Amino acid sequence: MPVFTYSAKNLRGEEITGSMEAADHGALKRVLRTRGYYITQYKELGKTSMSLVLAPKVTLRDISVFCRQFSVMLRSGVPMVQIVDTLAVQAESKIMARALRDLSSQMQRGRLLSEAMDGHKRVFPDFLREMVGVGEAVGALADVFDNLSEFYLREFNMRRKISQALTYPAILGIMTIGIVYIIMVYVIPVFAEVLSGMGGELPGITVVMLEISRFMINNLSFVLGGLLIIVLLLYYFIKMTDPGRLAVDIVKLRLPIFRALTIKTATSRFARSMSILLGSGVPVLRAVDVMSGLLGNRAVERKFYGCKNDIRSGHTLGSAVRRIGIFPPMLTNMVVIGEESGSLPDMLSRTSSFFDDEVADALTRLTTLIEPVLMIVMAVVVGTVILAVMLPMLSVMTSVAA
Numbered sequence: 001m002p003v004f005t006y007s008a009k010n011l012r013g014e015e016i017t018g019s020m021e022a023a024d025h026g027a028l029k030r031v032l033r034t035r036g037y038y039i040t041q042y043k044e045l046g047k048t049s050m051s052l053v054l055a056p057k058v059t060l061r062d063i064s065v066f067c068r069q070f071s072v073m074l075r076s077g078v079p080m081v082q083i084v085d086t087l088a089v090q091a092e093s094k095i096m097a098r099a100l101r102d103l104s105s106q107m108q109r110g111r112l113l114s115e116a117m118d119g120h121k122r123v124f125p126d127f128l129r130e131m132v133g134v135g136e137a138v139g140a141l142a143d144v145f146d147n148l149s150e151f152y153l154r155e156f157n158m159r160r161k162i163s164q165a166l167t168y169p170a171i172l173g174i175m176t177i178g179i180v181y182i183i184m185v186y187v188i189p190v191f192a193e194v195l196s197g198m199g200g201e202l203p204g205i206t207v208v209m210l211e212i213s214r215f216m217i218n219n220l221s222f223v224l225g226g227l228l229i230i231v232l233l234l235y236y237f238i239k240m241t242d243p244g245r246l247a248v249d250i251v252k253l254r255l256p257i258f259r260a261l262t263i264k265t266a267t268s269r270f271a272r273s274m275s276i277l278l279g280s281g282v283p284v285l286r287a288v289d290v291m292s293g294l295l296g297n298r299a300v301e302r303k304f305y306g307c308k309n310d311i312r313s314g315h316t317l318g319s320a321v322r323r324i325g326i327f328p329p330m331l332t333n334m335v336v337i338g339e340e341s342g343s344l345p346d347m348l349s350r351t352s353s354f355f356d357d358e359v360a361d362a363l364t365r366l367t368t369l370i371e372p373v374l375m376i377v378m379a380v381v382v383g384t385v386i387l388a389v390m391l392p393m394l395s396v397m398t399s400v401a402a
Contacts, residue, residue: 009285065149071142166370172374185216257370264355270331273294307323
């Protein structure tokens with residue numbers, strides 16, 4: 001029987017660590033739950049807990065549809081195993097369908113839905129699995145799935161808006177690189193013999209451009225291969241490593257052009273997610289633990305993680321959030337008011353709707369700002385190349401006219 005090391009917490013926020021023999025991680029969770037603890041981390045000795053970075057994922061829209069359909073059928077009185085079987089048949093995503101068939105098999109053997117989902121972390125996000133476990137515990141699974149459906153749909157729409165807003169600037173950047181490449185490799189060589197036959201001393205900028213053009217032509221495969229390797233390494237560093245993702249998130253938080261969008265996006269996610277967690281009866285300390293991985297920016301998440309110690313020391317959620325110094329004053333004030341009035345989940349829900357609109361406005365402003373900047377960069381780069389070609393010709397024409 002395998003041995004697992006684990007970290008777990010109870011609803012009071014008390015943490016324990018240890019090791020235990022169990023048939024699998026599901027059995028480990030069941031044993032700890034009988035003792036009142038929830039696993040936060042675990043690892044099977046002799047195996048790595050890191051998932052394959054290239055393993056496919058389902059989209060947030062797929063998750064939203066799954067939650068909505070599950071809620072509708074659950075409210076209609078359909079048995080849960082039958083719900084999972086039905087959703088597996090009609091799932092558009094093959095990955096989702098395969099995972100659901102496995103869920104059905106495990107549930108028929110007596111496992112809870114949340115326990116079965118733990119074996120498919122690449123399909124079902126941590127937040128979803130956590131909330132399903134809460135719904136099972138309090139007997140409000142249909143309500144939880146309703147909230148999750150709305151949550152993931154709004155998250156999908158937000159990410160789609162961000163992607164759409166950055167598409168045009170990305171196209172402009174690619175066009176700039178393409179135009180410069182065509183000029184350097186195909187246009188400048190045509191003028192090279194003409195420029196060299198003009199006599200006289202060529203301007204420094206022209207000499208530099210001619211040398212760059214010759215190098216690119218003579219080492220084209222090397223240049224393209226080098227660029228490809230650099231792009232792949234940067235992609236791996238940024239997307240696949242924690243230091244890389246943290247570095248990019250720190251830049252987003254500090255760079256004025258991205259800071260407003262980053263903060264407003266994190267604020268919207270905090271308000272929406274915390275509203276669902278607290279509205280479902282999750283204690284504040286546990287909700288903060290779950291929230292630490294949902295804000296979408298690791299630099300913000302690291303600061304937010306300090307809330308847990310502040311709350312454990314006796315601070316309210318409002319004062320703990322204010323001490324971070326990241327979220328806008330409106331959010332912290334709404335949290336304080338919600339705590340004082342006993343309507344914190346509802347107050348956070350309303351706040352998230354407000355900041356969703358703020359994110360849309362920030363995206364519009366960001367796009368409006370980036371587009372002219374890229375146009376200027378494009379004009380400067382292309383203009384410099386053309387100037388390097390035209391200066392010698394203008395010099396000759398001036399000499400002839402004189």
